[in-house]
Amino acid sequence: MHIALLALDGVFDTGLTVILDAFGIANRFAAMQKSGGPLFEVSLVGTRRKVRSGLGLPLPVQAITANLKPDWVIVAALNTSTPDRLIPALARKDVVDAKTQLLAWHAQGARIAASCIGSFVLAETGLLDHQQATTTWWLAPLFRQRYPKVALDESRMLVPSGNVVTAGAAMGHLDLALWLIRQRSPELASMVSRYLLADIRSSQAPYIIPNHLAQADPLILRFERWAREQLKHGFSLQQAADALATSARTLQRRCQAVLGKSPLDYFQDLRVERARALVQGSGMDLEAIAAEVGYADGATLRTLLRERLGRGVRELRADLR
Known part of the structure; x- marks a missing residue:
């Protein structure tokens, strides 16, 4: 499974790294169980040559080329947790370019996933229209106002709907990664979750x-x-x-x-x-x-x-x- 992890400038550090760690651990366990290459090929990509995380760390993103045809694309969250920061961020040129690229990948058959504030970037493309979705719970009112065609349920931690999947706030990135691992191997997903001391959560409601x-x-x-x-x-x-x-x-x-x-x-x-x-x-x-x-x-x-x-x-x- 080839996964393109899309990192925009100012990406949420924890969300990005927990996805990379989860797939890295899954590949190590898979290698211990059988021979062959990794189950998950993860490419960290960006719409700009130079991308920094929300904490200012430089990220080794690779360029998006015509021959990059992922099975899944994951949109990591921006580190913009309030409406006054998020709304201007969604109008940035690199985010607009990311929306265009997401639509192109989707047209080629790739499935798209997003967690936390990444779901706003995905919703901007229109791919969530008339689909069920979740997002970071404290921005649910803004999400409803901005994307009235999306059937939002912020009480859920993870929502698969058609060819898109959305996950909840912050550590929802880990829930999303475990869900993707489970599509290949439920046993492997269970092992990774136990290794990370991460229970599978179906709801954000207790945290709201x-x-x-x-x-x-x-x-x-x-x-x-x-x-x-x-x-x-x-x-x-x-x-x-x-x-x-x-x-x-x-x-x-x-x-x-x-x-x-x-x-x-x-x-x-x-x-x-x-x-x-x-x-x-x-x-x-x-x-x-x-x-x-x-x-x-x-x-x-x-x-x-x-x-x-x-x-x-x-x-x-x-x-x-």
């Missing part, structure tokens, strides 16, 4: 901070502040709209546009976040915590935490030991 998502829109931010005061009292859409001096329809529409979910679902996210903080940071028993976030009993809360976070109360508390 609801308040960060709310920052993207003034109305949603006001709703978030109101909702935190109401956690133990329950939720009413009309009550929320009245408190914010807006209509229920407007609040519903804005939540869907910015957060990709209903006001009630976001209210539930805030409940889970508060409950997790109390489970991990207070001496309260589960019944008291349930009452604090508006649930009738601890059993209901226990089930919700397991469903939303993939971990139970004992595991959450063990995280801090």
Whole structure:
């Protein structure tokens, strides 16, 4: 499998190196098991002769030539983690050239993958239109606004859709590399993940901070502040709209546009976040915590935490030991 790893100027160092390390380890293990060449031929390529990482390190990229025909192309993330830095970066000449090259590779039959902010570069090409995708969770509101034709679900860690694959934030680069290794050998992917102490994660949901998502829109931010005061009292859409001096329809529409979910679902996210903080940071028993976030009993809360976070109360508390 020939993989072209596309590195743009200011690439996220950790994302780039973890991909290279994962494939390097996979090739070493594969060589130990049988003779022959490496399973994965990885070419580090750039649209410019000189490319530096986000930390300013020079990268040994090779030129993109007409005879470079990869099976897969991976777009590594730019080290631009805020909208005010990302939006100008997407208009850079090297990024525009990268979009043209991605379309050419795709037309030749290559499959395209991207992780974290790399998914924005991929979305700029239009190849994600009418496809499912994920991205770095804290920029999901910007992604929805900029690419309304993409079916975004930032709660997922990795989303294959057609000939494209997207992965989540930061260390989602590793999840993406392991997924690609698994396409050749599930046993090899398991070995690499154990060697790197990297569990396979299906969801970003446990890592999402609801308040960060709310920052993207003034109305949603006001709703978030109101909702935190109401956690133990329950939720009413009309009550929320009245408190914010807006209509229920407007609040519903804005939540869907910015957060990709209903006001009630976001209210539930805030409940889970508060409950997790109390489970991990207070001496309260589960019944008291349930009452604090508006649930009738601890059993209901226990089930919700397991469903939303993939971990139970004992595991959450063990995280801090």
